[in-house]
Amino acid sequence: MRLGERAGLKPAKPMRDVFGDALLEVCRRNPRVVVLDGDLGNSTKAETVRHAFPERFFNLGIAESNLVCVGAGLAACGFIPFITSFSSFLLCNAYDQLRLAIALSNINAKVLGSHGGITLGKDGPTQMGIEDLALVGGLPTFVMLVPSDPASMHKAVQAAVDHVGPVWLRSSRVAMPHIYPEDDCPFTIGKANVVRQGSDVTIIGCGIMVAMALDAAAILAEEGIQARVVDMHTLRPMDKETIVAAARETGAIVTAEEHLLTGGMGSNIARIVASTHPVPMRFVGLADTYTESGDPEDLLRKYGLTAEHIAAAAREAVAAKR
């Protein structure tokens, strides 16, 4: 079954293509936006800007440390740089630079980490960003955005430009179906969106796992379990209010992320729940493992990231309420 099909979601084009469109759009609107590429513009789709605004596009080659600091220098000159590459290359080659030149300096730079998660598929685990959110978590001044569909990607890119300060934006190679109407969705940094109402359990997802959570909610509804689904598009600052309300009103929480469970979204939500309104929780994500090359759907199934896995976790959490 296609992702989002159970929930009745319309298919969409790959998120990286949506990012390319959104980036071009903000470049059109704001002449201060510049784009830096680590020679992957054809993969991240930042190349849309290379064609439209060549003077505002810089390919720094395969040298991420230099890439990040050149971006920081441009930000110091009043530009709004989008520093773009695969998340794994940026974070693993240039963490020191992200830390000093951007995070500690509180510079107004935007970093696009593409190919987050395992759904890039066939290129395999060397390219997959399964630890990106944990690593950005270690850069405390960064706002962290994980869009879940085309409309939210457009809004996230604009929100990143509007926010003054460091922003990390996760993008993916995979297509994510439309959660929201095609041109619009609510998107306030730090304010999660409740995309399905329910009172028995809350599934909090980010990125591709929001559509999957809606599929899971459709499965659970057939069993008489009404799941609330939350799109946690901002991982920092995290929307404590929506999390606490979910704990109080539904009494059980499942988190779902295309990321290592260690250091990911779920662990941060658990900290909030544990210190405010403890309720049974279950966590869907990657165990402490690397994955492998393969078709994205096969990988999601093998490594436990499907609607069925989320539904099973929800049943457990609901059972634990009693």
Next chain:
Amino acid sequence: MTVTDQSVDINALKELARSFRLDILDMTTKAASGHPSSSWSCVEILTALYFGGILRYHPDDPWWPERDRFIMSKGHAAPALYAVLAAAGYFSRDLLWTLRQVDSPVQGHPIQGLLPGVEATTGSLGQGLSLGLGHVLGGRLNGLTYRVYVLLGDGECQAGQVWEAAMAAAHFKADNLHAIVDYNKYQETGPISREMALEPFIEKWRGFGWHVEEVDGHDIAALIEVLQAVQQVQGQPSVIIAHTVKGKGVSFVEADYTFHGRALTPEQAARAREELLR
């Protein structure tokens, strides 16, 4: 104030350099930590840049978009930068004596945004040249013709990022980017030649497409001359290899590289003061 006066008094600059050495001594001795020897080796370089008519800057308008940039990439020499910026009028000298104390903007290594005149957060070595290239590209987009000066440590040039930046700066023909290497021949744990040799150093820079000059890094007149000369280079970035002495000015520090990461004791400081005032 814009310092563009070409008729500089070299003897006055030497006295100024002496005062910076004393400030560095007092700051690090009071803080009982810091890197006095790495700071002393670059005092004349900073004096020539800020007071020898090289840098254009307005302390009253520290982020004046057309200012020349100075990036202290060897961030552990922060005391030298702070002493010079205070003398240039960016902030009160009183702040110098709060180095490394809680609630002070005068951090152990420079932090961008805390003090006027501090262009970059540095202290993890290797980042400054890339930041400088970002300022060059930003200046081009803004239609401004300022120059960007980056002070590198010699040990710092072991970092791969320096050469990533060197390659990119040549690619972008960044002829308003000027690196200065404080080549004092020692890194934290010993002589550069023993720990991780840089030579043939000039050939490396040339191979990356840079114009190279060498100078005695304690000769202020020679520094001013070479800093003016590299402004004429077109189509390629330039680097000045400044031959310096680590701990310059204090004989027993010059003779002992283990002073890299430690301050002088009060007794040593008294002896150092005597030597510096001689």
